C-alpha cells in the first residue's frame with residue numbers, strides 16, 4: 001500500500017494496486033502511488049457531481065475555503081518540497097517554492113471578482129451577462145511543475161463554483177496526492193478529488209460522461225488526443241501545450257549584462273518549462289561574445305541530486321525525456337553543430353545531462369524545429385531583423401517569445417510582431433496569476449490565469465428581464 005492516498009469524496013483512498021515512482025537522480029523506483037481503478041474514477045466523478053450541488057451556491061464560502069486552502073499549502077511547503085524533489089528531481093529550494101507559488105495563485109483567485117455586466121437597461125428590458133459554473137472539471141497535469149500547475153486549475157475552477165477530479169502525471173503523482181490530502185482538510189468532501197494512475201486513466205477521464213470541461217496542461221500530441229476525445233460530447237477544453245520559444249537579441253545588447261537572465265530563461269527547471277527559451281537568435285556581430293558568456297555560465301553550473309543544497313540543476317525528469325534530449329543533441333552534433341559546452345549525458349546513475357550550448361544549428365535541425373524541453377540551447381546567428389522575425393514565427397508553436405535591447409521601445413516594436421501568447425521585452429518566463437497565459441497555434445486553446453482564465457471555467461448566461 002502506498003503511503004500517499006487518493007482523495008475521493010473527501011476520504012483517503014488506496015487503490016487495488018500501486019505503481020512505482022522513479023527518483024530521476026538515481027533512476028530507481030523510490031516509492032509508489034495508487035493506481036486508480038475504473039470504478040474508483042466513477043466514484044470520484046460521482047462525488048464531484050454531488051458536491052457541485054451545494055458548492056455552486058455560496059460564493060462567500062468558496063472564497064473563504066480557497067483562502068484557507070492557500071494558507072494550508074504554504075504551511076505545508078516543507079512537507080511537499082522533499083516529496084516533489086524525490087520524484088521530479090528539481091532542487092529542494094525550488095521544490096519548496098512550488099507550494100508557496102501555488103498558495104499565491106489560490107489567494108489571487110479567492111479575491112478575484114466574478115464579473116457581471118449590465119448590457120441593457122432601457123424601457124424594453126434589463127439584461128445582464130453573468131457567469132455560471134460548468135459543473136465537474138477533469139484536470140490533467142504534466143510533470144514539470146505538478147503543484148503550481150494544479151493550482152492554476154484549482155483556483156479558478158473552484159472559485160467559479162465547479163468541482164474537480166484532478167490527475168497528476170504518472171511520473172510525479174506523489175506531491176499532488178499529498179497536496180490533495182492537505183486540501184481535503186479544508187475543502188468540503190467531493191469538491192476536489194485527486195486520483196493517480198497512468199495515461200490510460202487520463203483517457204478514461206476525457207471519455208467519461210460526467211465532466212463538462214477538460215483542463216489540460218501537457219504536450220501538443222496529447223492535447224490533440226484530448227481535443228478529439230472531448231468533441232463527441234462537446235466538453236469544453238482548455239489546452240496549455242508545448243512551446244518552442246524564440247528569444248531575439250537586438251544588436252545593441254550588452255551580452256555580459258543579460259547573460260544571467262538568458263541562462264535562467266533557458267535552463268531554469270533544467271529547461272523543462274513550456275515557455276523556456278528554446279531558440280536564441282543573436283546578431284552575427286555579437287554571436288561569439290554571447291556564446292562565450294553563456295557557455296562559461298553553463299559550464300559553471302552544479303548539476304546533481306536535488307537534495308544536495310549545492311545543486312543548481314537536477315536531473316532530466318524521466319528516462320524517455322532524457323533519451324529525447326540526448327538524441328536531439330546528438331542529432332545536432334551529427335549535423336555539424338558544435339557544443340560550446342556540454343553535449344552529452346553525465347556519467348553515473350540518474351538522468352543527468354550536461355548543460356549544453358550549441359552553435360551552428362539552424363532551422364532544419366531537429367533541436368531548432370522541435371521542443372527540446374531540457375538543458376540544451378541552440379544559439380543561432382542572424383543578419384537581418386525582418387528575416388529573423390519571420391524565422392521565429394515559422395513554426396507550429398506559439399506559446400511565448402522575447403526580444404532584448406537596451407532600448408525597450410525598439411524591442412517592443414519587434415516583440416509585437418511575434419505570433420505567440422506572451423511577448424516579453426528584456427525578460428523571459430515572467431508569469432503571474434493576473435496574466436492570461438496561453439498559446440497561439442499548436443501551443444494551446446484558451447488561456448489560464450487572470451479574469452480570462454476564470455472565464456474559461458464558466459458558461460455565459462444572459463439574464464433578461466422584460467419591462468412590459
Ligand code: NAD
Pocket residue numbers: 140141142143144145149167168169170198199200201202203206217218219220221222223225226239240241242243273274275371373399439443444
Ligand atoms: P504529456 O502530454 O505526456 O502528459 C501530460 C498529462 O496527460 C499526464 O498526466 C499524462 O498522464 C496525461 N495523458 C497522457 N496521454 C493522455 C491521453 N491520451 N488522454 C488523457 N490524458 C493523457 O506531457 P508531459 O510530458 O507530462 O509534459 C511535458 C509537456 O507539457 C511539454 O510539451 C511542455 O511544453 C508542456 N507544458 C505546457 C505548459 C503550458 O502551460 N503551456 C506547462 C507545462 C508543460
